[in-house]
Amino acid sequence: MSGPATQIVDDDPAVRDALQWLLKSRGVQSQAWESADDFLSSASRELCGCLLLDVRMPGMSGIELFDRLRALNCRLPVIFLTGHGDVPMAVQALKDGAFDFIEKPYDDNALVDKVLAALEHDLKRCARENSVLLVRQNLAQLTQREQEVMQLILAGKLNKVIADQLGIAMRTVEVHRSHIFEKMQVRSAVELSQVLGLLGNKPEAEN
Template sequence: MMPEALAHIVDDDEAIRDALAWLLRSRGVPSRAWASAEDFLRAYSPGMQGCLVLDIRMQGMSGPELFDRLLELGCALPTIFLTGHGDVPQAVSAIKKGAFDFIEKPFNDNELADRVIDAMRINGKHCSQAASIATIESRLNSLTQREREVMERVLAGKFNKVIADELNIAMRTVEVHRARVFEKMAVRSAVELAQLLASAGMKPDQGS
């Protein structure tokens, strides 16, 4: 069901790939290695779990380029960059974009393994959070247009009467839609609804 969480290593140097895989295995972290950014990208699916360990400089697509591409794809895997060149601008850029860490080679084995383990743990948290947000979004998507219109106004604190006037429908109709919204969103009051959406980081005026 749930795909295995792996440390995905992307490096064009086979010696490094093997060393990393061995290091992580010795710490109980399952990993899989890829010889190029392109290879990883081909295998990438949004359901992937775990973390990424990317070399900065590679033949073909670089680590940062791969990272950017993945961000566009909505990938949220915690990413650790490895660099041998002390490149400050690249490090700053990567971290600003949300990379998990940026480590210079030669790296300390234990330190890197610790960071990878931290990243795996973070990914676990992200997953459960993402899952609940996905649930909320699927519920939102099950709402009809009319229900959405009513929900917006309910969240704006308007009375059914006012909503009815705005939408040019009877108050009774608003009540029906309102009840449907609560039912579909699995809440029992407008307050709960507001908090549910807030917990998912959603403003009351934006859909999914």
């Protein structure tokens, strides 16, 4: 559980050892896996850090593992490693959201730099992810009715209008309103809209 670590997936034991040794020498923790299935079945999807994936492996390829993880809503930054990379493959991987794409043989310093960049990137991502999660949790404990009222509040409507529109008394709207603020841990409609603004805005959308 500790800090951010690098997950290495490569079928070649020599490569795994070399990478682990290299990273360890630079103070980067890492775990290594022999195959994509191995990683998928054992690793937590909640972790923070980055992935170093070999493209060509027996069984599931690195690319396929990447796709699987994205489908599983795992946003860990992925650095591909390949000895037979071609341009179209690299381009596709990057456009699909891979963090980097490195050809073997790799330069030690360059690789470490990219890993460090990925780790730093993921720290920010995790921070964002966590605040988004918090907001979602707050949002989840809102009643159906409260969510309706919230929508109307965010639409900038006055309590009076909301009451009319929902066919209820203004007082009721006021009660909902205060419950919403309480559960969402904000103290004004402005804060509410700002907090909610975090949800729709992923700084990294596919280009």
